[in-house]
Amino acid sequence: MNNGSSNQRIRIERRSAAHWRVILDHPPFNIFGPESIPPLNAVMTALETDPDVKVVVFESAVPGFFLTHYDFTRPLEDTTSMPPGPTGMPPLPDMLARLGRAPVVSIALIRGRATGVGSELALASDMRFASREKALLSQWEVGAALVPGGGPMVRLSRLIGRGRALEVLTSGEDIDGELAERYGYVNRSFRDSELDAFVEALASRIASFDKEALAAIKHQVNIATLPPDAAVAPEWDAFIASVGRPQAQQKIAQLMDLGLQTKHDVEARLGYYIGTLAR
DSSP states (O other), X not given: OOBOOTTOSEEEEESSSSEEEEEEOOTTTTOBOGGGHHHXXXXXXXXXXXXXXXXXXXXXXXXXXXXXXXXXXXXXXXXXXXXXXXXXXXXXXXXXXXXXXXXXXXXXXXXXXXXXXXXXXXXXXXXXXXXXXXXXXXXXXXXGTOOOOSSHHHHHHHHHOHHXXXXXXXXXXXXXXXXXXXXXXXSEEEOHHHXXXXXXXXXXXXXXXXXXXXXXXXXXXHHHHOXXXXXXXXXXXXXXXXXXXXXXXXHHHHXXXXXXXXXXXXXXXXXXXXXXXXX
C-alpha cells in the first residue's frame, strides 16, 4: 500500500522504509464500519509481507477521536456476510490477531477517545502510549446491553488483571490517560505536548535495530502472552448474538435518538450518556 490520499479513512504514511504510520482519518468521529475493514486488512497484509518495515504507529488525524465504536447505521449483515480472514475468524478479530503476530513492533499513539474498536485496536498493539489530558479509553458496550467482540476480555485480563478488567468491562466508564497508565491499560501517559516526541523517538530507535532480531524477540514474547484464537473467537460470536437481543436494540435506539454518531457531545461523552439510559 502506498502513501494514501487525504480522503482515505485508513492509510499508511511511511516515515522511512522501516518506520510506518497508520493514520485513522474518518471524520467527524472515526467510527469503524464495514468500509473500514478492507483498508485495515490491506494494512495488516502489508505489515506481514513487507521486507523492510520494523515498527508501525497507529494514530488519528481526527481531533478528539482515536478510533471509536462500530457503525450502528449499517445492517448487521454487511459485516456478518464478509468472509473470514486467514486465521479462520471473522474479519475484525482476524485482523487484530494478525497484528499481534506480525513480525513488526506495533504502537498505538492514543490522543482522543479510543472506545470499543479503538480500545480493541490499542489492546491488540504491542505498546500503547496516551495523552494524559486528551486520551479516553473504554469498553462501553455493556451500557448498550452488548458484549464486546474484538477480544478485550482476554487481552485486558492478561494486561491489567481480572479485577481491573472486570471493572473496565462491566462499568463502561471512561478511563483517562493517567488512570490508564496506573492500571496498565497503556504503557505510559504523557503530557499532550510531550507525547508525539516520545513516540517518534521510540519508533525511530526501534526502526534502527535489526528486523530479524526484533521479530524473534516479539515471537518469544508472544508465546508467553498472546491469547489463542480459540479464546478470542467466542467474543465475536457473543457480540453478534448480543446485537440481536431486544434489550440491545432498545438501548442502541435510545442512544441514536440522543445523537450517537451525529452529535459531538454524545460521542465525546459516551461514558456519561450510557449511564443515563437506565434512569
